[in-house]
Amino acid sequence: MITTQKVKDDAVQHASDYVNTVFQKIEERNPGEIEFHQAAKHIFSALIPVFAKNPKYIKNGVLERISEPERFITFRVPWVDDNGNVQVNRGFRVQFNSSIGPYKGGTRFHPTVNASIIKFLGFEQIFKNALTGQPIGGGKGGADFNPKGKSNNEIMRFCQSYMTELANYIGPNVDIPAGDIGVGAREIGFMFGQYKRMRGTYEPGVLTGKDVRFGGSLVRPEATGYGLIYFVDDMMQDHGLHLKGSKVVVSGAGNVAIYAMEKAMELGAKVIACSDSTGYIYDEKGIHIETIKRLKLDEDGVISTYIDIHPHASFHQNGEEIWTVPCDIALPCATQNEIDADAARVLIKNGIKVVAEGANMPSNQEAIDLFNESHILFGPAKAANAGGVAVSALEMAQNSMKLSWPFEKVDAKLHEIMLNIYRNSVSAAEEYGHPGNLDVGANIAGFLKVGDAMIREGVV
Numbered sequence: 001m002i003t004t005q006k007v008k009d010d011a012v013q014h015a016s017d018y019v020n021t022v023f024q025k026i027e028e029r030n031p032g033e034i035e036f037h038q039a040a041k042h043i044f045s046a047l048i049p050v051f052a053k054n055p056k057y058i059k060n061g062v063l064e065r066i067s068e069p070e071r072f073i074t075f076r077v078p079w080v081d082d083n084g085n086v087q088v089n090r091g092f093r094v095q096f097n098s099s100i101g102p103y104k105g106g107t108r109f110h111p112t113v114n115a116s117i118i119k120f121l122g123f124e125q126i127f128k129n130a131l132t133g134q135p136i137g138g139g140k141g142g143a144d145f146n147p148k149g150k151s152n153n154e155i156m157r158f159c160q161s162y163m164t165e166l167a168n169y170i171g172p173n174v175d176i177p178a179g180d181i182g183v184g185a186r187e188i189g190f191m192f193g194q195y196k197r198m199r200g201t202y203e204p205g206v207l208t209g210k211d212v213r214f215g216g217s218l219v220r221p222e223a224t225g226y227g228l229i230y231f232v233d234d235m236m237q238d239h240g241l242h243l244k245g246s247k248v249v250v251s252g253a254g255n256v257a258i259y260a261m262e263k264a265m266e267l268g269a270k271v272i273a274c275s276d277s278t279g280y281i282y283d284e285k286g287i288h289i290e291t292i293k294r295l296k297l298d299e300d301g302v303i304s305t306y307i308d309i310h311p312h313a314s315f316h317q318n319g320e321e322i323w324t325v326p327c328d329i330a331l332p333c334a335t336q337n338e339i340d341a342d343a344a345r346v347l348i349k350n351g352i353k354v355v356a357e358g359a360n361m362p363s364n365q366e367a368i369d370l371f372n373e374s375h376i377l378f379g380p381a382k383a384a385n386a387g388g389v390a391v392s393a394l395e396m397a398q399n400s401m402k403l404s405w406p407f408e409k410v411d412a413k414l415h416e417i418m419l420n421i422y423r424n425s426v427s428a429a430e431e432y433g434h435p436g437n438l439d440v441g442a443n444i445a446g447f448l449k450v451g452d453a454m455i456r457e458g459v460v
């Protein structure tokens, strides 16, 4: 006699086989793209209970379709440096999925950018954007351009050249890029200026993260960092813990890290360490956020100079060791794969209570498994750092209505969105048999919305 349990086990096995087959195809078709493989494997394994319960996704080939970008563009970005030399970079834009809205996602300028990095970020973005509850599809772009040490004019010429080609593929109802590593309001301004000049019309909705003087939204610069802390606060309160009085370690000292530190301090936490690509600083009295803002946002300097201003603090050249600093809350806000199994073990040994990801894919799979096994509260990137893209969607809404909302209104909406993301991730995890696992929950909640839309829109 076939028992209910046997039917369930068979369904899980079938779903697992399906996921493995599709994943193998991804590896074969995208050779060497290790970050993309890593992201796909991670998301796929979270979805096994969904496919076991709802075979319609298998029947409709949703996984095969969702993991193949609708469009992937690479292009030459030629520009002339201040010495008159011709330089050539490679530009990318992946338009991954438009089933619930126009493609939306950031732009990364960093020498490590390649097809794998752009595809991993674009793939994650599909699910993150769906989680925000807003009508935005998934995309991502960038170039292997190193902005470090470049003059303002070089940055401008690069951005103009990048946009000259990209403009062929984007638009307020098509694809709306924003910033990411190496791309802030200055770069968005240069790109917007070039787009406007080429089109001959004023379409602020084509890019988000703009300066407030030409269509930017208040709270957009702060949104990812503030949103991360709202998420952490909601998650901690739900478990009887409090930000107030907690010790926090943050990696990075860029857009996400700075505003995460600012909001954490505002809510009573003490941030004792942060880093940049040259090393980390430790300040037991609590990081002085205005100094970091001045050094990193105004002067584009290095973090080691912090100790010239605050001599009681210390600078450590090996930035990876930031996770050896004992703390209650760890917030990786720099880049992908910053926390491996060794770092996770040290954090756990030192009594960490919460890990929440401001960066995209900063913890590898082994680290996440260790956090889950040790019952550490874990806020996965696609939920915890979704505040940036959520406010970008609010910027698009304001642009289309030709108005701008006050700071308090945007901030309140951001907080509400983060709380909804948290709750939806919790309930999806519960419904699919992984109570408390927000990583699985966030992937499932994001997938269900996009997967259902893809089925209803037919095989396209």
Ligand SMILES: NC(=O)c1ccc[n+]([C@@H]2O[C@H](COP(=O)([O-])OP(=O)(O)OC[C@H]3O[C@@H](n4cnc5c(N)ncnc54)[C@H](O)[C@@H]3O)[C@@H](O)[C@H]2O)c1
Residues within 6 Å of the ligand: 179, 180, 181, 182, 183, 224, 251, 252, 253, 254, 255, 256, 257, 275, 276, 277, 278, 319, 333, 334, 335, 336, 358, 359, 360, 385, 386, 388, 389
């Ligand atoms: N900007 C956003 O709205 C947004 C939204 C969601 C996710 N993210 C993600 O957050 C992360 C940071 O983005 P950002 O916008 O703050 O970029 P940013 O360029 O403003 O800052 C990046 C920071 O990380 C530091 N850094 C880079 N490599 C490092 C390393 N190996 N060790 C230590 N520090 C290092 C840099 O020095 C810099 O301080 C990225 O993973 C990005 O994809 C950004």
